[in-house]
Amino acid sequence: MEQCLLAKYRDFLPTTPQTPIITIGEGDTPLVRSQRLEREIGCGELYFKLEGCNPTGSFKDRGMVVAVAKAIEAQNSAIICASTGNTSASAAAYGAVCGLTTFVIVPRGNIALGKLAQALIYDARILAIDANFDKALELVRVLAQKHPIALVNSLNPHRIEGQKTAAFEIVDALGDAPDYLFIPVGNAGNITAYWKGFVHYKQVGRAASTPKMMGFEAEGSAAIVRDKVIPDPKTVASAIRIGNPASWRGAVAARDESGGEIDCVNDEEILDAYRLLAAKEGVFGEPASAASLAGLIKLAKSGYDFSARKVVCVITGTGLKDPDTAIQSAKPLTELPADLETLEKVIVQG
Numbered sequence: 001m002e003q004c005l006l007a008k009y010r011d012f013l014p015t016t017p018q019t020p021i022i023t024i025g026e027g028d029t030p031l032v033r034s035q036r037l038e039r040e041i042g043c044g045e046l047y048f049k050l051e052g053c054n055p056t057g058s059f060k061d062r063g064m065v066v067a068v069a070k071a072i073e074a075q076n077s078a079i080i081c082a083s084t085g086n087t088s089a090s091a092a093a094y095g096a097v098c099g100l101t102t103f104v105i106v107p108r109g110n111i112a113l114g115k116l117a118q119a120l121i122y123d124a125r126i127l128a129i130d131a132n133f134d135k136a137l138e139l140v141r142v143l144a145q146k147h148p149i150a151l152v153n154s155l156n157p158h159r160i161e162g163q164k165t166a167a168f169e170i171v172d173a174l175g176d177a178p179d180y181l182f183i184p185v186g187n188a189g190n191i192t193a194y195w196k197g198f199v200h201y202k203q204v205g206r207a208a209s210t211p212k213m214m215g216f217e218a219e220g221s222a223a224i225v226r227d228k229v230i231p232d233p234k235t236v237a238s239a240i241r242i243g244n245p246a247s248w249r250g251a252v253a254a255r256d257e258s259g260g261e262i263d264c265v266n267d268e269e270i271l272d273a274y275r276l277l278a279a280k281e282g283v284f285g286e287p288a289s290a291a292s293l294a295g296l297i298k299l300a301k302s303g304y305d306f307s308a309r310k311v312v313c314v315i316t317g318t319g320l321k322d323p324d325t326a327i328q329s330a331k332p333l334t335e336l337p338a339d340l341e342t343l344e345k346v347i348v349q350g
């Protein structure tokens with residue numbers, strides 16, 4: 001059996017002999033070479049890191065397994081998070097397998113159905129409040145300070161540590177770091193974590209180089225791009241609908257130290273990339289995930305030359321969590337009578 005994430009990367013993680021080695025099968029996700037878009041966009045090599053293949057369907061599991069293991073080591077019996085959805089699904093799953101009480105604070109009416117379904121079936125205590133994500137995060141910070149409950153949002157440094165492992169896997173798969181890493185930016189924990197991971201691997205000689213970090217916010221919630229807090233963030237991509245990123249400074253450092261960029265893409269660009277990814281590559285990511293590909297397409301159109309470059313787009317979560325957006329943005333289905341002649345006509349005409 002493959003070693004689990006906590007065991008495999010023990011030397012790179014904040015584990016001690018007292019840290020319980022828990023797993024529900026996180027990490028070790030596929031890095032898949034593009035079949036069609038690589039040529040159409042004009043990249044030397046283009047890969048997708050399929051983080052939707054994690055057990056709860058997003059990269060959040062990598063950080064959560066570390067955060068929950070450390071919470072148990074610190075003898076907490078409850079965990080809490082604010083969430084736009086994927087963090088709550090992940091926290092609830094690890095809380096369940098470890099027998100912890102999981103409190104999840106979500107913005108009422110603003111969470112994709114699949115994600116809510118996950119937290120519910122994993123038996124978390126879900127508290128839906130009339131507030132956006134940023135306000136919910138403010139509240140859980142206070143609650144976690146006042147009560148013996150472990151905060152498992154990405155403010156928890158163990159989350160970032162665990163999320164570094166995706167960068168390790170990319171280097172292990174390619175033999176070195178890629179030239180560019182494209183990644184969606186919401187709360188900015190993930191871009192911070194990847195950068196830490198790439199730097200860490202270079203320091204210990206497992207990689208010769210580090211990539212340029214290319215982070216993409218949604219235009220309606222582009223706090224880092226505009227260099228100001230967005231009080232009422234908007235975008236179809238709910239996982240990056242965040243107006244005051246907790247790891248703001250980490251993201252800026254990743255950009256500056258790597259020689260990369262943080263830019264934004266609008267909802268139309270996000271949904272175009274979301275459809276292309278599915279229709280041309282067979283990869284169904286959630287809308288926020290497509291911000292990485294949307295960013296790559298935007299830069300290629302604006303004159304960037306990736307033709308001799310190795311590019312990785314992180315596809316952060318699975319599209320199955322948000323079927324409503326898929327159905328609304330895809331071509332409608334064709335309804336027909338159950339009649340051979342009519343069906344033949346349609347099939348022959350294409």
Ligand SMILES: *Cc1c(COP(=O)(O)O)cnc(C)c1O
Pocket residue numbers: 058059060086087154184185186187188189190191239240286288289316317318
């Ligand atoms: C959490 C999440 C993001 C944003 O990651 P941050 O670390 O908050 O920047 C992007 N996509 C998906 C699917 C997510 O779950």
